[in-house]
Amino acid sequence: MRIVPANEASADDVQLVFAGGDAARCQCQWFRSTPAEHRERSPAQRADLLQGQSHFGDPKAAGTTGLVAYLDDEPVGWCAVAPRSTYVRLLKSRLVWADRQEDPDDEDVWTVSCFVTRRGYRRRGVSYALARAAVEFAREL
Template identity: 45%
Template sequence: MTDALRIAPANEASWDELQLILTGTAGRCQCTRHRLGDHDWYAAPVEQRAAILRDATGCDDPRATRTVGLVAWVDDDPAGWVAVDARPAYRRLRNSPVPWAGRHEDKDDDGVWAIACLVVRRGFRHQGLTYPLVAAAAAHARAQGARAIEGYPMITGGAEATWDELSVGPVGPFVEAGFTEVARPTKRRRVMRLDFDA
């Protein structure tokens, strides 16, 4: 990216800026499906999902001590979002067989963080913004005391993918950020992990 890029914790963004990024399907999801799990997510209207996300991000409160994601700006325009939190915070992830296939570890280990979702705003896509977002999410998790961080990206094979499919991100940004593959639970899905040095 050649334009000025800034990535910061979501509490340093305004709620309106985050909502500019979360449009369309992402706007209906409000980045809460992984957090709530399918049953509770389907039962919650969009307004409730938005309230849950707003509380979790601490948007509009730069003094908040905790947030659950990062926002990217390109030339001061809100352009991207990455959801990152301790892995047990994501109920859907915990209950899905996909990330755990062939693995035996404590699902409630809050020392392992996860990148649950990546969203790039229309007009800023296809510029490589997911690369710095994944790297920043890893740095954020480490700064918060995480021992490791995981992602669950997809291999697209060069094919165009919908946001629903690719909200987990493509593999490339994870590889570039130093993640290594630890499992192949499906033909297109990978579990990627970065363990931090003590």
């Protein structure tokens, strides 16, 4: 399995991973928007937002918001990983912040918010490999 930052993958590869499930509708925007914003945006608008955040197909981009897993050059998985401060819904959640004294805007704290494994490739360790890679990815930045 090969795992690359999302900016080294194509948008088509990510959409292939997302196809046919909740991820196709959400486009990893649930935690990045308020409930009202999420309801108002179409899946196409959410996909545009994900493109702008992840910079698919632009390996020289300054940053990205996820990782893509490949098995034999076939895109099979996605993992969203970014600084916690970019996840609006987490920052506004009373449940998340109950009894915590830390700074929610701390850019050094990262969050893995989504895992998607393409149908036909589940139960092969894709999410596990993405989780390991997400930790390394966050440490490097």
